[in-house]
Amino acid sequence: MEPLLKVTGLQKHFPIRKGLLQRQTGAVKAVDGLDFEVYPGETLGVVGESGCGKSTMGRLITRLLEPTGGKIEFQGTDISHLGVAGMRPLRRDVQMIFQDPYGSLNPRHTVGSIVSAPFKLQGVEPEGGVKKEVQRLLGLVGLNPEHYNRYPHEFSGGQRQRIGIARALALKPKLVVADEPVSALDVSIQAQVVNLLDDLQDELGLTYVFIAHDLSVVRHVSDRIAVMYLGKIVELADRKSLYESPMHPYTKALMSAVPVPDPRRRGAKSERILLQGDVPSPIAPPPGCRFHTRCWKATDLCRTQEPPLLELRPGQRVACHHPENAEGVTVPEARQSVDVTITKKPEPAEPEATEPEPEAEATADAKAEAEVKKDDAPGE
Amino acid sequence: MTAPLHETSAGEATATVDGAPDAPGTPDKSGSGGKAIEGRSPWKIAWTRLKRDKLALAGAFVVIFLILVAIFAPVIVGLLGHPPDEFHEDQIDPLFGTPIGSWGGINGDFLLGVEPVNGRDVFSRIVYGARISLLVAFLAAVFAVFLGTILGIIAGYFGGWIDAALSRVMDVMLAFPQLLFTIALVSVLPNELLGLDGSGVRIAALVLVIGFFGWPYVGRIVRGQTLSLRNREYVEAAQSLGAGRFYILRRELLPNLIAPITVYATLMIPTNILTEAALSFLGAGVKPPTASWGQMLSTAITTYESDPLFMVIPGLAIFITVLAFNLFGDGVRDALDPKGSR
Numbered sequence: 001m002e003p004l005l006k007v008t009g010l011q012k013h014f015p016i017r018k019g020l021l022q023r024q025t026g027a028v029k030a031v032d033g034l035d036f037e038v039y040p041g042e043t044l045g046v047v048g049e050s051g052c053g054k055s056t057m058g059r060l061i062t063r064l065l066e067p068t069g070g071k072i073e074f075q076g077t078d079i080s081h082l083g084v085a086g087m088r089p090l091r092r093d094v095q096m097i098f099q100d101p102y103g104s105l106n107p108r109h110t111v112g113s114i115v116s117a118p119f120k121l122q123g124v125e126p127e128g129g130v131k132k133e134v135q136r137l138l139g140l141v142g143l144n145p146e147h148y149n150r151y152p153h154e155f156s157g158g159q160r161q162r163i164g165i166a167r168a169l170a171l172k173p174k175l176v177v178a179d180e181p182v183s184a185l186d187v188s189i190q191a192q193v194v195n196l197l198d199d200l201q202d203e204l205g206l207t208y209v210f211i212a213h214d215l216s217v218v219r220h221v222s223d224r225i226a227v228m229y230l231g232k233i234v235e236l237a238d239r240k241s242l243y244e245s246p247m248h249p250y251t252k253a254l255m256s257a258v259p260v261p262d263p264r265r266r267g268a269k270s271e272r273i274l275l276q277g278d279v280p281s282p283i284a285p286p287p288g289c290r291f292h293t294r295c296w297k298a299t300d301l302c303r304t305q306e307p308p309l310l311e312l313r314p315g316q317r318v319a320c321h322h323p324e325n326a327e328g329v330t331v332p333e334a335r336q337s338v339d340v341t342i343t344k345k346p347e348p349a350e351p352e353a354t355e356p357e358p359e360a361e362a363t364a365d366a367k368a369e370a371e372v373k374k375d376d377a378p379g380e
Numbered sequence: 381m382t383a384p385l386h387e388t389s390a391g392e393a394t395a396t397v398d399g400a401p402d403a404p405g406t407p408d409k410s411g412s413g414g415k416a417i418e419g420r421s422p423w424k425i426a427w428t429r430l431k432r433d434k435l436a437l438a439g440a441f442v443v444i445f446l447i448l449v450a451i452f453a454p455v456i457v458g459l460l461g462h463p464p465d466e467f468h469e470d471q472i473d474p475l476f477g478t479p480i481g482s483w484g485g486i487n488g489d490f491l492l493g494v495e496p497v498n499g500r501d502v503f504s505r506i507v508y509g510a511r512i513s514l515l516v517a518f519l520a521a522v523f524a525v526f527l528g529t530i531l532g533i534i535a536g537y538f539g540g541w542i543d544a545a546l547s548r549v550m551d552v553m554l555a556f557p558q559l560l561f562t563i564a565l566v567s568v569l570p571n572e573l574l575g576l577d578g579s580g581v582r583i584a585a586l587v588l589v590i591g592f593f594g595w596p597y598v599g600r601i602v603r604g605q606t607l608s609l610r611n612r613e614y615v616e617a618a619q620s621l622g623a624g625r626f627y628i629l630r631r632e633l634l635p636n637l638i639a640p641i642t643v644y645a646t647l648m649i650p651t652n653i654l655t656e657a658a659l660s661f662l663g664a665g666v667k668p669p670t671a672s673w674g675q676m677l678s679t680a681i682t683t684y685e686s687d688p689l690f691m692v693i694p695g696l697a698i699f700i701t702v703l704a705f706n707l708f709g710d711g712v713r714d715a716l717d718p719k720g721s722r
């Protein structure tokens with residue numbers, strides 16, 4: 001199947017300027033080489049800790065930002081460097097749902113004018129008139145169509161998020177990028193909004209890129225999941241493989257923070273991996289594998305050689321020199337040749353320097369990890 | 381499937397405005413026939429809040445009264461006073477040059493007494509002085525707000541070197557000795573310019589100078605607001621729908637800038653009144669026989685021992701006007717502040 005969206009080597013470096021002359025003194029490497037594709041009708045979940053570049057990635061594929069490097073193809077068209085005018089017709093097909101239900105709606109506009117903005121800006125005249133269509137959309141997202149003339153401040157967070165969803169869906173887009181659409185909402189409302197997005201996907205045949213900062217939210221909506229760390233994808237796999245046998249140590253650590261929904265497995269799998277240290281700065285990411293400073297399996301190889309994102313199992317791409325759950329996986333030629341040139345044993349018995357720390361940590365303190373949501377997971 | 385938590389929103393909305401009769405979501409009885417429910421716009425809410433602020437209302441009444449006085453000065457003076465530049469030597473004690481009678485010569489004919497030495501009607505001069513004060517203060521505020529808004533938006537929205545350059549200009553202007561500059565400028569002004577007579581030239585100069593030195597204050601505020609607004613997600617939402625820069629400025633940014641600009645403009649007027657009074661006091665304002673409050677104060681200095689009331693009256697006029705504008709301006713600010721507690 002042709003991918004709807006194809007991203008290759010995508011980069012975004014924000015320059016850091018200093019002084020009166022605004023000279024560039026460095027760059028925040030927010031996104032630093034992403035490769036993935038999104039197929040029609042699927043939901044690609046994207047997870048990672050705060051600051052790893054998820055929002056930047058979302059803004060790049062919706063072209064709110066211009067990439068520093070790499071290529072974004074939408075339905076085979078290269079959109080990486082299109083200008084405002086060039087992008088305008090494509091804007092109908094790619095829409096975004098924002099994280100902050102308070103910041104994403106202009107407080108000075110009525111709901112009606114917010115949801116009808118897509119029609120005005122794109123010069124579309126829906127049959128039956130704009131007002132009728134806006135009211136239909138409000139109904140579609142579960143709001144009272146008669147609240148057309150109300151202002152955003154008169155709605156709750158969850159209702160505002162529905163208004164944002166109505167606006168994003170107004171032009172019947174093909175691809176919707178949802179940037180942490182529920183993380184600002186009350187836990188009790190999160191499930192409702194996730195379910196709404198899920199229902200709308202079936203109803204309208206949408207394709208989602210669903211960004212979240214922990215695995216529990218994307219679990220129920222995603223077909224495939226990409227795990228990001230410091231501007232890179234470290235693992236990209238279908239949901240089943242990722243949850244049953246994560247291969248990247250970082251994925252495993254994130255996973256250990258997710259509450260197990262099945263009570264019978266709760267005892268067996270409750271060991272948590274507490275990551276050591278902080279996320280390094282994206283201004284000067286560590287050499288080699290970016291995760292090596294916090295990885296319990298890191299070796300010299302990891303510190304010098306950046307692992308490529310390779311398909312180690314069908315449907316499971318991993319960027320790691322020493323993947324987890326790798327039993328029965330034939331290490332591909334490419335990897336072996338990398339190992340050989342470095343003349344290093346692929347699996348050393350004991351990693352040095354960093355503490356071996358995959359053991360059970362009784363203290364339920366999850367500071368370094370992604371926050372864990374309540375375990376009344378949506379859709380279950 | 382999912383019930384959109386109506387109760388929550390109703391509670392939230394009514395928390396800011398007391399007793400909103402039809403909060404959203406509460407099943408409404410009236411608008412069932414497909415009629416859209418009217419929302420409470422941020423302006424309506426501000427108006428509701430302002431109406432409950434007693435001090436601000438008092439200020440507003442005084443402000444409106446003063447504006448009416450200024451507009452209808454000739455009518456008022458025609459009814460209750462004498463022409464402001466008419467001498468009444470019969471009201472002056474020829475020996476001391478002070479007004480005849482106690483209290484600065486206040487009587488049924490001269491409501492606020494007469495000026496020492498020449499016997500001009502103080503009431504008329506105060507009424508005409510209100511014209512100068514308000515005219516200069518308003519026009520200077522309009523000029524400052526106009527320049528400040530445009531340059532502030534440009535600096536905040538475009539950023540980069542444009543912002544750096546404009547910000548430096550504002551810094552320099554804020555550090556400039558405005559009073560000294562104005563006195564120097566006014567002293568070299570010709571008596572006639574571009575068809576304006578002496579007073580007209582002076583008034584135009586005051587407006588331009590006060591407005592020109594006032595815009596950086598507005599500019600800084602507008603720049604800061606624009607800077608924070610342009611990264612809001614609703615701006616990105618408009619961009620993701622294909623909006624251009626002009627649309628974003630006009631539809632997304634400007635509506636959110638009007639509130640802070642309004643507040644600043646109302647609070648700028650009393651400052652301008654004081655500046656005009658100070659300049660007139662120092663002799664850099666309008667020239668006699670045209671009356672202005674600051675100028676009356678400076679005349680009164682020479683006779684304050686024998687006729688203190690002649691000094692108190694213009695002082696009070698300035699004080700009451702500034703206080704009224706400040707009370708009103710503070711009320712407007714509180715009413716428009718989205719985080720305001722009332």
Ligand SMILES: Nc1ncnc2c1ncn2[C@@H]1O[C@H](COP(=O)(O)OP(=O)(O)OP(=O)(O)O)[C@@H](O)[C@H]1O
Binds near residue numbers: 014050056213
């Ligand atoms: N406009 C910008 N200018 C400079 N740096 C930026 C900009 N936008 C993002 N960054 C930096 O890029 C990095 C990635 O930011 P991004 O917002 O993409 O992270 P994120 O994964 O979405 O995090 P979160 O979960 O907190 O939303 C951060 O270090 C951030 O400070």
Ligand SMILES: [Mg+2]
Binds near residue numbers: 056
């Ligand atoms: Mg983000």
